[in-house]
Amino acid sequence: MSRSGLVWFKSSHSGSDGDNCVEVAATWHKSSHSSGSEGDCVEVAACPEVVHVRDSKDKDGPHLTFTPAAWNNFLTLARQL
Numbered sequence: 001m002s003r004s005g006l007v008w009f010k011s012s013h014s015g016s017d018g019d020n021c022v023e024v025a026a027t028w029h030k031s032s033h034s035s036g037s038e039g040d041c042v043e044v045a046a047c048p049e050v051v052h053v054r055d056s057k058d059k060d061g062p063h064l065t066f067t068p069a070a071w072n073n074f075l076t077l078a079r080q081l
Contacts, residue, residue, distance in 0.1 A: 026045035026047060026052055027045060028043040028044070028045045028052075028054070028056075028059075029043060029044055029045070030042070030043050030056060031043065031044060041055065041056035041057060042054075042055065042056065043055075043056045043059075046068070046071075048068075049067075049068075050065050050066065050067065050068075051065065051066045051067075051068055051071040052064070052065055053065075053066065053071075
Protein backbone atom coordinates (compact mmCIF):
# COMPACT_ATOMS: atom_id res chain seq x y z
CA MET A 1 0.00 0.00 0.00
CA SER A 2 1.37 3.40 -0.89
CA ARG A 3 0.50 6.61 0.92
CA SER A 4 2.37 9.85 0.30
CA GLY A 5 5.15 8.01 -1.50
CA LEU A 6 5.70 5.57 1.36
CA VAL A 7 5.56 1.83 0.83
CA TRP A 8 4.50 -0.16 3.90
CA PHE A 9 5.84 -3.62 4.74
CA LYS A 10 4.50 -5.93 7.45
CA SER A 11 7.27 -6.81 9.86
CA SER A 12 8.41 -10.43 9.93
CA HIS A 13 8.02 -10.19 13.72
CA SER A 14 4.27 -9.50 13.47
CA GLY A 15 1.79 -12.15 14.61
CA SER A 16 0.11 -14.28 11.95
CA ASP A 17 -3.40 -13.77 13.41
CA GLY A 18 -3.45 -10.05 12.67
CA ASP A 19 -2.53 -9.10 16.21
CA ASN A 20 0.70 -7.43 17.25
CA CYS A 21 1.27 -6.15 13.72
CA VAL A 22 4.05 -3.72 12.98
CA GLU A 23 4.49 -2.04 9.62
CA VAL A 24 7.61 -0.30 8.41
CA ALA A 25 7.67 2.39 5.74
CA ALA A 26 10.38 2.99 3.19
CA THR A 27 10.54 5.91 0.78
CA TRP A 28 11.84 4.93 -2.65
CA HIS A 29 14.10 7.29 -4.62
CA LYS A 30 15.01 6.88 -8.28
CA SER A 31 18.73 6.67 -8.92
CA SER A 32 20.27 9.78 -10.45
CA HIS A 33 21.88 7.44 -13.01
CA SER A 34 18.56 6.00 -14.20
CA SER A 35 17.44 7.07 -17.63
CA GLY A 36 14.65 9.61 -17.92
CA SER A 37 12.71 7.41 -20.32
CA GLU A 38 10.99 4.12 -19.55
CA GLY A 39 14.31 2.32 -19.84
CA ASP A 40 16.77 1.41 -17.12
CA CYS A 41 15.38 2.62 -13.81
CA VAL A 42 16.65 1.68 -10.37
CA GLU A 43 15.07 2.85 -7.12
CA VAL A 44 16.66 2.78 -3.68
CA ALA A 45 15.11 2.95 -0.20
CA ALA A 46 17.72 3.49 2.49
CA CYS A 47 16.88 2.54 6.06
CA PRO A 48 19.25 2.61 9.04
CA GLU A 49 19.98 -1.14 8.96
CA VAL A 50 19.38 -2.07 5.32
CA VAL A 51 19.29 -0.60 1.80
CA HIS A 52 16.56 -1.87 -0.55
CA VAL A 53 17.04 -1.77 -4.34
CA ARG A 54 14.34 -2.51 -6.93
CA ASP A 55 13.44 -2.15 -10.60
CA SER A 56 11.06 0.80 -10.87
CA LYS A 57 9.21 -0.92 -13.73
CA ASP A 58 8.32 -3.83 -11.39
CA LYS A 59 7.55 -2.12 -8.08
CA ASP A 60 5.77 -5.15 -6.64
CA GLY A 61 8.43 -7.56 -7.84
CA PRO A 62 11.48 -8.81 -6.00
CA HIS A 63 14.11 -6.46 -4.66
CA LEU A 64 17.64 -6.75 -3.35
CA THR A 65 18.73 -5.83 0.16
CA PHE A 66 22.19 -4.77 1.26
CA THR A 67 23.78 -3.74 4.52
CA PRO A 68 24.78 -0.06 4.39
CA ALA A 69 28.45 -1.11 4.29
CA ALA A 70 27.90 -3.52 1.37
CA TRP A 71 25.89 -0.87 -0.52
CA ASN A 72 28.66 1.66 0.03
CA ASN A 73 31.23 -0.84 -1.27
CA PHE A 74 29.07 -1.49 -4.35
CA LEU A 75 28.74 2.25 -5.06
CA THR A 76 32.49 2.74 -4.66
CA LEU A 77 33.20 -0.01 -7.20
CA ALA A 78 30.47 1.16 -9.59
CA ARG A 79 31.89 4.69 -9.64
CA GLN A 80 35.23 3.30 -10.80
CA LEU A 81 33.72 1.79 -13.96
